Amino acid sequence: MTATERLSKRDVNRQETQRLILDAAEKVFAEAGFGGATMQLIADLAGLPKANLHYYFTTKEELYRKVVQNIFEIWLHAADVFDKAPGPVEGIGAYIDAKMEISRRHPEGSKVWASEVMHGAPVIQDYLETTLREWTTGRARLIQKWVDEGKMDPINPEHLLYMLWATTQHYADFGHQIETLNGGKRLGDKQWKEAKENVKRVILRGIGAVT
Amino acid sequence: MTATERLSKRDVNRQETQRLILDAAEKVFAEAGFGGATMQLIADLAGLPKANLHYYFTTKEELYRKVVQNIFEIWLHAADVFDKAPGPVEGIGAYIDAKMEISRRHPEGSKVWASEVMHGAPVIQDYLETTLREWTTGRARLIQKWVDEGKMDPINPEHLLYMLWATTQHYADFGHQIETLNGGKRLGDKQWKEAKENVKRVILRGIGAVT
DNA sequence: TTTAACCCTGACCATATGGTCAAGAAGCGA
DNA sequence: TCGCTTCTTGACCATATGGTCAGGGTTAAA
Numbered sequence: 036m037t038a039t040e041r042l043s044k045r046d047v048n049r050q051e052t053q054r055l056i057l058d059a060a061e062k063v064f065a066e067a068g069f070g071g072a073t074m075q076l077i078a079d080l081a082g083l084p085k086a087n088l089h090y091y092f093t094t095k096e097e098l099y100r101k102v103v104q105n106i107f108e109i110w111l112h113a114a115d116v117f118d119k120a121p122g123p124v125e126g127i128g129a130y131i132d133a134k135m136e137i138s139r140r141h142p143e144g145s146k147v148w149a150s151e152v153m154h155g156a157p158v159i160q161d162y163l164e165t166t167l168r169e170w171t172t173g174r175a176r177l178i179q180k181w182v183d184e185g186k187m188d189p190i191n192p193e194h195l196l197y198m199l200w201a202t203t204q205h206y207a208d209f210g211h212q213i214e215t216l217n218g219g220k221r222l223g224d225k226q227w228k229e230a231k232e233n234v235k236r237v238i239l240r241g242i243g244a245v246t
Numbered sequence: 247m248t249a250t251e252r253l254s255k256r257d258v259n260r261q262e263t264q265r266l267i268l269d270a271a272e273k274v275f276a277e278a279g280f281g282g283a284t285m286q287l288i289a290d291l292a293g294l295p296k297a298n299l300h301y302y303f304t305t306k307e308e309l310y311r312k313v314v315q316n317i318f319e320i321w322l323h324a325a326d327v328f329d330k331a332p333g334p335v336e337g338i339g340a341y342i343d344a345k346m347e348i349s350r351r352h353p354e355g356s357k358v359w360a361s362e363v364m365h366g367a368p369v370i371q372d373y374l375e376t377t378l379r380e381w382t383t384g385r386a387r388l389i390q391k392w393v394d395e396g397k398m399d400p401i402n403p404e405h406l407l408y409m410l411w412a413t414t415q416h417y418a419d420f421g422h423q424i425e426t427l428n429g430g431k432r433l434g435d436k437q438w439k440e441a442k443e444n445v446k447r448v449i450l451r452g453i454g455a456v457t
Numbered sequence: 458t459t460t461a462a463c464c465c466t467g468a469c470c471a472t473a474t475g476g477t478c479a480a481g482a483a484g485c486g487a
Numbered sequence: 488t489c490g491c492t493t494c495t496t497g498a499c500c501a502t503a504t505g506g507t508c509a510g511g512g513t514t515a516a517a
Contacts, residue, residue, distance in 0.1 A: 259494085260493090260494085263494095294495090294496095295495075295496050295497075296496090297495075297496055297497075297498095298494085298495060298496070301493095301494070301495075301496095
């Protein structure tokens with residue numbers, strides 16, 4: 036089937052149902068972890084009988100793997116802004132903006148990823164070793180270039196990347212803690228803006244980035 | 247029983263066994279999450295029959311709660327250096343050092359904590375609302391004082407604390423990812439030193455801290 | 458309309474898991 | 488040594504869970 040072909044009712048239903056399941060799964064995996072999540076919980080949240088999940092995703096692991104892959108794709112896209120930038124202020128600034136936005140709009144995904152990595156990446160170890168490694172070395176090279184061009188202080192690029200990941204993802208992964216410390220209320224528009232600007236400001240100043 | 251009293255063989259065994267169980271539990275909870283951990287796994291790692299765990303800790307939840315409380319204590323102690331410092335360079339610098347050291351020596355605890363918070367803090371919500379909140383407002387006040395004294399730029403103290411937690415704990419929680427990107431090898435002494443200095447340098451410069 | 462492929466689901470199964478318990482072993486004060 | 492408390496553990500149980508499957512429904516091409 037090519038992309039231009041008209042989708043049959045069946046195909047549409049198939050895609051819709053799969054998306055329904057994947058969305059529910061992401062939420063449940065984020066809230067309960069892989070071990071704590073049950074197919075029944077996911078089925079209930081999706082409003083489908085459990086056996087139906089097993090029709091589309093043979094095992095719990097397979098469903099989980101698809102969820103994690105989904106997240107990984109989104110994150111890789113967030114880095115597009117990075118490459119096209121002339122220097123660290125634009126590049127890293129835009130990257131922080133993008134990742135903070137994901138943390139705000141898509142916190143479940145971030146949590147699933149964190150959980151997966153924390154438990155030793157049992158299902159996406161190969162991604163870490165291939166795609167993520169390549170992505171990282173590429174970005175590290177770009178940062179090193181900026182350093183060489185005098186656009187920022189000499190900083191270990193890998194450690195800088197870890198810092199970017201840590202600070203931005205923290206707002207998703209530890210969102211509950213932040214919310215609690217914020218009087219039990221989710222961060223508002225103004226607070227998110229402040230968070231973003233704080234992270235950007237501290238890091239960009241911290242690495243001595245110049246335009 | 248007072249502290250000066252000699253401990254009987256029974257008491258010593260009791261403490262030793264409990265510590266054995268708690269250590270094993272921390273490791274298993276960190277590696278598998280609460281849902282993925284099983285009492286049998288913990289028992290095997292501790293080298294004890296499962297029924298024995300239930301003698302000391304009635305339920306899995308109770309054992310888990312003790313593990314999380316343990317970690318929380320350690321973290322609170324790490325903040326002692328914070329208060330006694332005359333300014334941000336010493337205070338925040340020492341705090342980063344302390345937390346990085348914990349991430350290195352005690353990564354399992356950090357992971358358990360992260361997991362707990364990510365899943366909505368089902369068992370330590372009360373701690374977040376009381377002890378952690380008080381701790382945070384206290385430290386935020388100190389930071390604000392430093393700002394008012396012109397010892398650092400005007401930065402939102404809460405967001406700065408989040409940044410400190412994020413960057414330091416990342417080295418524990420995402421240790422597996424970092425290790426993979428490091429060619430599958432754990433960070434060496436030199437790399438840990440570099441990581442510490444990077445974090446300190448970027449943040450202290452980033453907030454315009456002056457001695 | 459026929460037919461074959463695809464989709465849906467209630468009922469079911471094997472297993473794993475948290476937790477219990479009774480009976481015995483070990484420690485300890487008198 | 489005696490007697491009481493504390494500790495240890497193999498065997499056991501009820502339940503929850505991942506996964507299966509047969510049979511019925513639906514779609515769409517011919």
